Amino acid sequence: MERRSSSSPTPAPPLQPSSPVMIAAARVILAFVGGVTILVGLGLIVTDGDRSTGLVTILIGAAILIAVVYERSRYRSVEADLHNDTPGPGGGEPVGALPPGFRATTEVFVDPSSGRRMRVYLQPATGDRRYMAED
């Protein structure tokens, strides 16, 4: 490991946040595939009269669409996960949404996906933890 002679620490370079374009493209592709699969299933029922194969095809298409619509993006907290609440910056709490009773801890880390600096907040009575972006 390289040793630095300087006494002042050099700030670490900011992490490159991941691009959401790839996920958006995958969602569009899957939504298209799901829609086409449903149409094929409907076509099988209407044109060929093959009701069982058509229904199975429609169910597969519907499952793909449901998976795309209800896919969870980030973990925010145990409680938010139960209610499927939307995560804030860096996968933490939305700005100004920190419940009362939480106090800041010294636990800080950089979220690898967004590059945001996150601080952990703790509710001492329950042990609940929350994450808030600081920059």
Place this chain on the structure above:
Amino acid sequence: MIIATTPSVGGYRVTETKGHVFGLVVRSRGLAGNLAAGLRSLVGGEIHEYTSLLEDTRRQAIDRMVQNATLMGANAVLSMRFDSSEIGQTMSEIVAYGTAVVVVPDAGAPAAAE
């Protein structure tokens, strides 16, 4: 709540050991995330979708471990470790575990941040 990977923490002494404590979680990235990760793996480099998945899984495992330690009446978890495995190739399991203890500031020891 102090979480340390060491068996003791500077500035504190253990007065009571509550026992082992853990937080376990299994998460999956989802259909679109897995497809995006598969496409990204074709060109190489960091797979951000899975980095995000493991980061979130780590957070949730620690959250559950701290909740369990609080329930046990502990104010610190010592010798904390992570263990991980996969289920069905698309699901990630992470367990955070350690020893739940009660610590008090030790007047004779150098001060340490919480």
